[in-house]
């Protein structure tokens with residue numbers, strides 16, 4: 066280990082880390098390549114330089130940056146791609162960060178992620194979304210095609226699960242040429258957007274559900290009986306809530322509900 | 338669309354050193370150019386790949402690996418899941434992965450080893466079977482080889498059909514099923530057998546084959562191969578699985594069933610299973626990446642079912658099953674298309690196949706042995722009005738005695754180990 070200066074160090078490992086390097090620490094370098102404290106504020110300062118005999122590069126890098134988000138990992142992939150071979154292998158690098166399998170596919174996904182707008186990346190990092198949840202993006206040739214979806218998500222900041230759902234439905238609608246942008250321009254509520262997107266994505270089951278819902282509206286139910294047409298997984302059915310105070314009321318209401326022969330009025334025979 | 342010749346399907350052939358003398362390796366040397374063949378020390382030198390990308394999966398279909406297998410070849414069918422009615426079926430895995438390319442193939446979410454693999458030590462598999470045979474000699478086992486690979490498409494390299502045919506001659510009370518989407522029957526069809534090898538085809542209308550079952554044999558090729566097997570006395574079976582919803586589904590499935598019923602008599606077909614498209618949720622990504630959103634499979638409407646798989650709406654499945662069941666009954670016997678008022682028509686049991694004098698349904702409808710594959714109780718009831726264990730001719734398929742005996746045997750082996 067020796068001392069060198071900021072200006073003397075190579076800076077191509079700079080991946081714009083989001084956590085600032087502690088003020089009271091000098092930047093570190095390895096074989097005169099800066100590994101931390103990249104910002105200009107360190108100009109003219111001394112740098113603690115480690116050699117390959119002192120410490121393995123990866124170990125030093127990981128000690129300086131024990132946690133990295135996907136944007137940072139993506140910038141590392143892009144920035145180091147040409148020169149990384151001299152320093153470490155991607156496989157070793159990623160296993161240090163907890164990714165043990167299929168480096169090739171991970172690198173590909175990080176490259177894709179890095180090409181999304183920064184505001185979207187910030188949403189992903191904030192909501193602690195995992196890269197595997199963004200796999201829908203692999204189906205696109207060019208991320209620019211769906212910037213309007215990224216922007217909507219970044220601006221409206223839906224919850225983790227809502228955002229992932231909107232992204233997947235939005236991309237699928239886009240790939241099916243079903244204009245998801247119209248929906249995103251018309252609604253700001255994530256629930257409503259999901260509802261409208263699902264209607265477009267699943268026209269057959271949505272229209273069947275709608276027919277049943279409309280038919281239900283025509284039924285005159287006994288008082289204090291409420292109903293809802295519901296989807297539960299791969300089946301749909303009628304939820305009936307009955308409020309009653311005693312056995313007699315219960316029997317009366319059940320009898321009246323029975324008399325409505327409600328399932329005969331629902332169109333459950335031919336959805337196609 | 339027909340099967341491509343093997344030589345054009347594989348770019349790289351890897352052969353493990355200790356498999357070099359095996360029959361499949363010798364065949365590979367005859368079929369493939371030398372510069373495509375690589376000898377490797379041990380298959381453990383090759384990397385597994387979880388969550389393969391589309392490119393990696395595409396490439397995996399071009400890599401052929403011949404190696405020995407150390408694990409258990411014989412297993413219970415992985416289809417058995419809580420909430421589903423599963424038939425009593427065992428699988429003998431003599432390889433894994435497949436060179437054909439169906440858009441819906443479940444191997445896309447299962448395989449984590451990027452090679453079409455052929456196990457070269459079939460003699461160990463047969464030894465394992467013999468061990469089981471001595472313990473379970475009274476049970477009528479149904480065994481298939483087409484669970485994680487196609488039973489016959491690579492038979493020109495493996496020649497396993499012949500070995501298995503010979504082995505099963507010694508176990509006439511067991512049934513072996515070759516399940517395929519190829520028409521590759523030439524290695525065994527002319528050989529002597531004892532009637533316990535069922536040759537079965539997964540069938541779909543030609544329209545679906547062209548759009549979704551890439552590199553497989555055409556419907557006509559599959560049916561012609563089935564006819565030849567039938568003519569040579571092999572029981573044949575069909576799997577209308579996966580049934581795929583599309584705009585013209587009624588017309589296309591109806592035409593296909595018409596073809597089947599005009600070429601075969603119910604007595605000649607051991608069974609016909611029916612199952613709607615289903616897949617693990619994670620699989621949607623790789624299917625979308627590999628086949629885009631124009632595929633009938635990727636653009637389908639799916640919902641999570643009780644077993645965690647994505648399936649069509651249950652109502653739609655019922656409707657498709659009822660329609661398809663109804664198409665096996667000639668018009669004059671149909672009360673209506675939805676079959677609500679018909680009880681399930683069944684074929685003669687497998688034991689009598691071929692022996693009974695065929696009468697062309699004079700007073701009663703033809704009795705095809707149809708059943709649903711991996712479906713819930715509700716859809717069984719809606720389609721057939723009965724549960725399989727109560728249906729006279731399918732109840733032996735759903736008899737769980739052999740399954741229980743096998744579980745007991747496995748547990749005991751584990752304990753002793």
Ligand code: SF4
Nearest residue numbers: 435437438439442518
């Ligand atoms: S033939 Fe079977 S195993 Fe092969 S790709 Fe098609 S579904 Fe998969």
